[in-house]
Amino acid sequence: MNMAEPIRVLVTGAAGQIAYSLLFSIAKGDVFGRDQPISLLLLDIAPMLPVLEGVVMELQDCALPLLREVIPTDKEEVAFKDLDAAILVGSMPRREGMERKDLLKANVAIFKCQGAALDKYAKKNVKVLVVGNPANTNCLIAAMSAPSIPKENFSCLTRLDHNRARAQVAMRCGVPATHVKNVIIWGNHSSTQYPDVHHCKVNKGGSDLACFDAVKDDEWLKGEFISTVQLRGAAVIKARKLSSAMSAAKAICDHMRDIWSGTLEGEYISMGVFSSGNPYGIPENLVYSFPVQIKDKSWKIVDGLAINDFSRQKMDATASELIEERDTAVDFLSA
Ligand code: NAX
Numbered sequence: 664m665n666m667a668e669p670i671r672v673l674v675t676g677a678a679g680q681i682a683y684s685l686l687f688s689i690a691k692g693d694v695f696g697r698d699q700p701i702s703l704l705l706l707d708i709a710p711m712l713p714v715l716e717g718v719v720m721e722l723q724d725c726a727l728p729l730l731r732e733v734i735p736t737d738k739e740e741v742a743f744k745d746l747d748a749a750i751l752v753g754s755m756p757r758r759e760g761m762e763r764k765d766l767l768k769a770n771v772a773i774f775k776c777q778g779a780a781l782d783k784y785a786k787k788n789v790k791v792l793v794v795g796n797p798a799n800t801n802c803l804i805a806a807m808s809a810p811s812i813p814k815e816n817f818s819c820l821t822r823l824d825h826n827r828a829r830a831q832v833a834m835r836c837g838v839p840a841t842h843v844k845n846v847i848i849w850g851n852h853s854s855t856q857y858p859d860v861h862h863c864k865v866n867k868g869g870s871d872l873a874c875f876d877a878v879k880d881d882e883w884l885k886g887e888f889i890s891t892v893q894l895r896g897a898a899v900i901k902a903r904k905l906s907s908a909m910s911a912a913k914a915i916c917d918h919m920r921d922i923w924s925g926t927l928e929g930e931y932i933s934m935g936v937f938s939s940g941n942p943y944g945i946p947e948n949l950v951y952s953f954p955v956q957i958k959d960k961s962w963k964i965v966d967g968l969a970i971n972d973f974s975r976q977k978m979d980a981t982a983s984e985l986i987e988e989r990d991t992a993v994d995f996l997s998a
Pocket of ligand 1: 675676677678679680681682706707708711752753754755756773793794795796798819820821822823824852896906907908911
C-alpha cells in the first residue's frame, strides 16, 4: 500500500495538561485521518524539557503506526519548520494576583514571536489553531505577526464552548449530543461569549425540532443555559482544581478535524475567525467566534441567520470586550 508522506504537526505547551490528553488522539489518526502519517513537533519552554522527554517516551511506547517522528524542542526554528498544522496551546497562565492586562501583555509577547516564527519557517498553507488564552486576541496577534500567511489560515478555539452548549441541550432533552446541531457560540472565548440556540435543531423522536420547541423552557434557555455555558470553565476549575483538559483536547480534535476534512452537510460549528467582511455587522479586524461551514480546508461564515434583539445585544457586548482586548494588545505591540 502506498502511504502518504508524513505531515508536520506542531503542538506547543506540549508538556502541559491539555497536550497530555491531546497528543495521543492526534498521533493515532483521529484528527488528520487514519491513513495520514504524522511527524509531531513538540514545543515547550526550556525548564519543561525533562517533562517533555517523558511525554515523548510515552508516545513512543504507544507503538502507533502513523507516528513517524516525535521531535521535542524549546527552539522555534526547529518547532515551526515546514509545518502543515500548528496547534498553539502553550501560553502564560494567569497567576494569583495577576492583572488581566499583565496576562495579556505576557501573551502578546509570546504570540508575536510565534506568529513571526510561523511567517519565517512554516509552510504558507499552514493551518493555525490558537488555544492558549486569551485565545481570540492571541490568534489576532499571531496572524498580524505572520503577514506572509493568509489570515484565513488562523482560527481560535471556541469549539469547547460549542460542545458544552450542545451537551447542555442534549442532557435537557434526554437525547445524545449528536442529536443536537447548529448551536452557535458568538464572540470571545470568555464569560461574555453568547451561546445561541435560536437556529439549533434537536432530533427528538425521529424528527428535527427547533431547540425552543424541544426544550419547552424558554426561561432556562435564555437564562441559566447561557450562564452555565459561559461559566463552565470556572465550574470545572472549582471542582477539579485544574482547568478543563480532556474536554479541551476533544474540542481541539473536533476543530482541527473539521478544518482538515470539512463539516457535515447541513451542519455548522463555531470557531473564532477574522471578522472582516462578516454578514452580521460585527466590527472588522477582530477574531470573533461565528457559525462556520468548512469545505476543501476553507471556512465560510454561515450567512442569512435571523438575529433578534436579544441576540444582537449579546453579540455586540462580546464584540465590545474583544475590541478593548485588541486595542490594549496592539498598544503593547507597538510599545
Ligand atoms: P498547562 O499550564 O498545563 O500547560 C501549558 C504549557 O505551556 C506548560 O507546559 C508551559 O510550560 C507551556 N508554555 C508556556 N509558555 C510557552 C511558550 N512560550 N512556548 C511554548 N510553551 C509554553 O495549561 P493547559 O491546561 O494545558 O492550558 C493551556 C492553555 O489553554 C491555557 O492558556 C488555557 O487557558 C487555555 N485553554 C483554552 C481553552 C479554549 O477553549 N480556548 C479551553 C481550555 C484551556 O483553558
